[in-house]
Structure formats: C-alpha cells, structure tokens
Amino acid sequence: MTAIRLDGLTKRFGDFTALRAMDLDIRDGEFMALLGPSGCGKSTTMNMIAGMEEPSGGRILFDGRDMTGVPMSRRGVGFVFQNYAIFTHMTVRQNLAYGPKMHGLPAHEIERRVKAVADLLQLTAFLDRPSAKLSVNILQRLAIGRSAIIEPAIFLLDEPLSNVDAAFRAVMRTELKHLQRQFRQTMVYVTHDQLEAMTMADRIAVMDQGVLQQVGTPLGVYNNPANVFVARFIGSPGMNLFRGRLAESDRGLVVDLGSLGVTPPLPDQLSAVARRLSGGEVFYGFRPEEVSVSAEGQGIRLPVTFVERIGARTIVHFGAGEAALKAVFDNDVGLSAGETAVIAANEKTVRLFDLATGLAIGSA
Amino acid sequence: MSVSATTKVRAGSSASAAAARSERGDREGRRLGLALTLPAQLLVLFIAAFPLLMQAYISLTDWSPLDGIGWWQAWELWNSFANYTDLASDTRFWNALWRTAVVMGICVPAEFLLGLGLAILFMDEFAGKRIFYSVLLVPMMVVPAVAGYMFFMLFQSGGPVNDILSTLAGTRVSVAWLSDPNLALLAVIVADIWQWTPLMFLILLAGLVGVPEDQLKAATLLGASWWQRFVTIVLPRMKAIIVIALAIRVIENFKIFDTLYIMTGGGPGVATETISVYIYKLTTQDLIWGYVAAIALAILIALSLLAAFAIKRMAAAGKEAP
Numbered sequence: 195m196t197a198i199r200l201d202g203l204t205k206r207f208g209d210f211t212a213l214r215a216m217d218l219d220i221r222d223g224e225f226m227a228l229l230g231p232s233g234c235g236k237s238t239t240m241n242m243i244a245g246m247e248e249p250s251g252g253r254i255l256f257d258g259r260d261m262t263g264v265p266m267s268r269r270g271v272g273f274v275f276q277n278y279a280i281f282t283h284m285t286v287r288q289n290l291a292y293g294p295k296m297h298g299l300p301a302h303e304i305e306r307r308v309k310a311v312a313d314l315l316q317l318t319a320f321l322d323r324p325s326a327k328l329s330v331n332i333l334q335r336l337a338i339g340r341s342a343i344i345e346p347a348i349f350l351l352d353e354p355l356s357n358v359d360a361a362f363r364a365v366m367r368t369e370l371k372h373l374q375r376q377f378r379q380t381m382v383y384v385t386h387d388q389l390e391a392m393t394m395a396d397r398i399a400v401m402d403q404g405v406l407q408q409v410g411t412p413l414g415v416y417n418n419p420a421n422v423f424v425a426r427f428i429g430s431p432g433m434n435l436f437r438g439r440l441a442e443s444d445r446g447l448v449v450d451l452g453s454l455g456v457t458p459p460l461p462d463q464l465s466a467v468a469r470r471l472s473g474g475e476v477f478y479g480f481r482p483e484e485v486s487v488s489a490e491g492q493g494i495r496l497p498v499t500f501v502e503r504i505g506a507r508t509i510v511h512f513g514a515g516e517a518a519l520k521a522v523f524d525n526d527v528g529l530s531a532g533e534t535a536v537i538a539a540n541e542k543t544v545r546l547f548d549l550a551t552g553l554a555i556g557s558a
Numbered sequence: 559m560s561v562s563a564t565t566k567v568r569a570g571s572s573a574s575a576a577a578a579r580s581e582r583g584d585r586e587g588r589r590l591g592l593a594l595t596l597p598a599q600l601l602v603l604f605i606a607a608f609p610l611l612m613q614a615y616i617s618l619t620d621w622s623p624l625d626g627i628g629w630w631q632a633w634e635l636w637n638s639f640a641n642y643t644d645l646a647s648d649t650r651f652w653n654a655l656w657r658t659a660v661v662m663g664i665c666v667p668a669e670f671l672l673g674l675g676l677a678i679l680f681m682d683e684f685a686g687k688r689i690f691y692s693v694l695l696v697p698m699m700v701v702p703a704v705a706g707y708m709f710f711m712l713f714q715s716g717g718p719v720n721d722i723l724s725t726l727a728g729t730r731v732s733v734a735w736l737s738d739p740n741l742a743l744l745a746v747i748v749a750d751i752w753q754w755t756p757l758m759f760l761i762l763l764a765g766l767v768g769v770p771e772d773q774l775k776a777a778t779l780l781g782a783s784w785w786q787r788f789v790t791i792v793l794p795r796m797k798a799i800i801v802i803a804l805a806i807r808v809i810e811n812f813k814i815f816d817t818l819y820i821m822t823g824g825g826p827g828v829a830t831e832t833i834s835v836y837i838y839k840l841t842t843q844d845l846i847w848g849y850v851a852a853i854a855l856a857i858l859i860a861l862s863l864l865a866a867f868a869i870k871r872m873a874a875a876g877k878e879a880p
Contacts, residue, residue, distance in 0.1 A: 266778055273779045279772035285795045293780035
C-alpha cells in the first residue's frame, strides 16, 4: 500500500513534449484512472511510474521516497499490460510462480503463494494448463495474479480491456473492480474509455496533449468540468457548447446566444459569479441529457438533422447554425429528421466557460 | 466447435443428394488435374527419382566409366552388397567421416555462439549500427571459392596471419599453417566460421526481434535479471528458430568442400580430407563410381534420417511456443 506523488513530471521526446509538468497525488489504496484521448500522455505517465521510461523533469515519489534512478525491477510495481504479456510457453502455475522464483523465495513459500493467489482468482482449475489457449477473462485474472503474487505496492493497468469485445467488457469491468476491492491496493488505470473510468475509478485524472486537465471523482468531473475540453470529452455525447455574450436585462443576467436568436437567463448562483468577471464572451454549456422538448416560445426552434437510436435512449442531432446541438431523449420521442422542434435546456444545469481561457466560470 | 458440428449435421442431409453429382465431377476434375500436372510430374520424376534409382543400381555393381560399357549394362558387373561391406572396413572413409564430424563439432557451435552474441549486441542501439550490419553480412556474400583462395593467401608462411602474429609476439613467427596436419584443419575451421557466422547472426537476430517486448518487460517487473530473462523467456521463445539455424548449418557444414579444397586440397596427405573431398577424389582420380554411388547413398540416407529427426523436433518446439 503506497501513495504516489507526481511532482512536476515532464517527458520530452526530442522537440515533442509528451507530458508537461504534471502534479498528481494518488492516495493510498485509491483506484485512479488516467483518462484521455490517444496521445494525451497517459501511457507515458504510467511508463514513468513503472520505471520503463526516464522522466525528462520532475519527480515521482512513492510514500515520499524519490523513485528517480530506481530500476523498474526494484520499484515493487505490478503491471498489467494491454495484451496481458502472459508467458505463453509456460503453464498457468509457472506464470504465477515466475515472480517469486525470480525473487529467490523458497519452494514451499512459492507453492503457498501460488495456491493462495489461485484460490483468490479462481485459477486453481487451470493451474496445470498451458496458458497459450486460455480465454481472455482467465488471461486477465492470470495477469493480475502474476503481478499480485509478489505483493507489489502499486498496480498499474494499461488499457487491459481494449482487446475485449464490447459485451464482455462489462463483465470484465465488474470483475476488475471486485478484484481491486479484494487487494485494497493503490491502482492506476490507463484508459481512453470514459465508461471504464467512470464505472471503476475512485477518482479520474483527465489528460489532453500532455497536460493534466482535471482531477476529481467520476461524478464531480461529469457535473463540474473544469474546462471546455473536459466538458466535451466526458459524457456521451459530450456537453453542448455555444458561443455567447453576457448581457444585463430586466430578467437579470442573460446570455445572448447571437445566431441562435435566444437570450436564456442564468441561475442566480452562476449570475453572481459571472457578473464579477470582466468581458462578456463565454461558452454556454449544457448536457444533452438536460434538454427537453418544450412549448412554442419557451425555447429554441431548431431543425432535426439526424436521429440516432441506441436502444433505451435516442440521440437527436439538431442543426444550430454552424454548430450541432445534441439531445438525449427516451426512445419513444416522436422526432424524425426533417422536422423542427422547440427545445430548451434545464437552466439549473447550465455551465459557463470563459471563451478566452476555456476555464469554467463558478461552480454549482 | 459446436458451430462447426451443427453445420456438418445440416450438410449431411443434403449431402446424399449431391453425392452422385459431385462424385462424377470429382473424377473428371481429377483426370483434368492429372493431365495438366503430368508434364511437371514427369519432370520431377526425371530430375529426382531417376538419378536416385540410377545411383542405387550402380552402387550394387563394380561399374566404372573406364569399363567401356554403358551404365545400364552395369548388371554385368553385379557385386551384390560388396560396396557396402567394403565401406564398413574402409578406414579412410571412417577417418574422413570423423574429420567431418570434428569440423562440424567445432564450426557449428562456434558459429552459433558468435552469431547469437552478435545478434544480442545488435538488439541495442549503437553508433554506426547500420554500417556494422552491412559489413557483418559481407563474408556470407563472398563466393566460397574466392573465400578459399583468400584464406589460402592469408595462411601462407609469409602471409598476413603470420605477419600479425609476428607483430604481436615481437619476433618473427613463420608457422606453416597449411602444411601442418593439425594447423591445416584449424585454418579450414577458421575460414568456415568466418564465412558462415553471418548467416547464424541473421537467423538468430530475426528470432530475437520476434521475442515479444512486453513479455521481457513483464519479466523485468517481476524481478528477473538479464540472464534470467534470457534463459526463461528468450531461449524458450527462440527454440524453433535455433533448431532451424542449427539444422541448416549442420547439413551445410557436413558437405564442406569448396573453401577447404581450394585451401588444402584435403592435404597435407589426408589431414583435412572430409567426406566430400574423399568422394570427389574417388570420383575424379580413382574412377570407381560403383563405390562412390554406395558412399553417397549411405550418407544421403544417414543425413535424411538426421533431417527428419530435426524437423520432428522443430514441429514439437513450434507447438510449444506459438
């Protein structure tokens, strides 16, 4: 059990900066997800924590101990690879016994640990099978077991579910979360799939282009995105964002959405914060889930351009000038492409972002 | 598994109806196939089976081209298995076979270890890697006859090898490499290692590159040292390719001839006479072709058995490490 601290961690490959001065505290026993699109630096961060790559700047601390220069074989890090990296020329038992053997543990101790881990992960029935032809969920358990058996302080998981088909991914997610509760170990989980991050992680670190954007609980990140990137990236589909200008009116502070031709008012708390800021250019944002069809005169009339049916839900795309507005409705919504509809966003869930900096204004 | 089983059941019901039709079609197809491949089959028969049968036939006679009768009349000189019984007591043959084994026993392991060592070095990045890579492959490209002449010159009493040794020793060294029975064999071995280590290197490098990097990293994270990784991950993964590399060199080395013949001619005396050289001399100087056929056939059978064994091992190794 170990807390990890990243202190101004930086990685450059030649002229390219893969990771820029990242500060992050991962608590003891926490499940932290590093989430971001490919190329955001999440895997680089993980590789540096594991010691596979040297940082170009900054430090990595395990429980306050500087890890710079400690080789990866001595960091006490368990690593689950994207493809699991199972030693396919060995049996399940040999895979599990590999770590203890390399650490020079006595034979009876190796046997005891293999038995314990196999029991815990329900691998006992497979112990003497060759590992080459096992199914993917057993491989995942084996990969975790092989790392867990040397009792690492930290577990790092590099997109372990990306090779699994969608139906099975849900099963694996549940299983993985269950395993983490059993081991009670600090886990860092790299993924580009927000569903994985949201369902499993205690906290999520959202990254983009080598810069840490926001750290928070899954709901915190979803409800209160720190900036425009997080707002667009989290949620499926992401938040609707429209350019607007703050203006005073007899209804209080409103946002003039210009081309859309509406000036929705702001909730009191948000107006209070927004009023203090100079300049009036903002992004007006609201979640597609917070959009509803309303009566004439109480919203914006927009043409439906596309209807995406995903079972329980229906995503409706509206043409809104140059931008598109997306809304998520129940599947019985009576809209089809070519029609127009009057829609309105739930005022209470509206978020404002500074147009210049992209940062969130206030927080609800 | 279950899917293919149901398909088969379904296919079974309609199969009887289609059976008669497809059987006639099969027969016609087979006849057409035979007609189309007949020329090629005849050619293969002519270049592979015919010489082999001819060799087996001649090996049971005392036939020689000097006898003045065609080989097909060799039955007139029929000697049953006399050639083969002679072979068993031919000490020159057994000595040549032993010498071939000695050369192989030194050359192949040396080429393997050098090739493996170089391949491991080439897994890392270093300055001038590309140039070294090209230079390393040059010996393999040199025509063996040219290589033979090159080493013939190098190992002359007044040649560069002695010059270098003289410089190192500080006094004039003049070893008669190619006229000393033991040193001549050594010189021949050095030449073979020089020429064929690159091939080993190339094959083994391909094998090393194929070892999954993730598994090596996983092993490192589990605390394995370089040597432990090499023994537990790299070697098992390369088993198949190592067997192939060794098989190629064992078979090739057994037939060692061109470089050696140009360097020593099998001499001094018979000191470097390997199987190929012995057969060559019997063929061109003694002209006892019935006996030559018997030796060649015996060796062919022995080598085929060896190759079959190696291939079997290879298949087994391949199954273990997919």
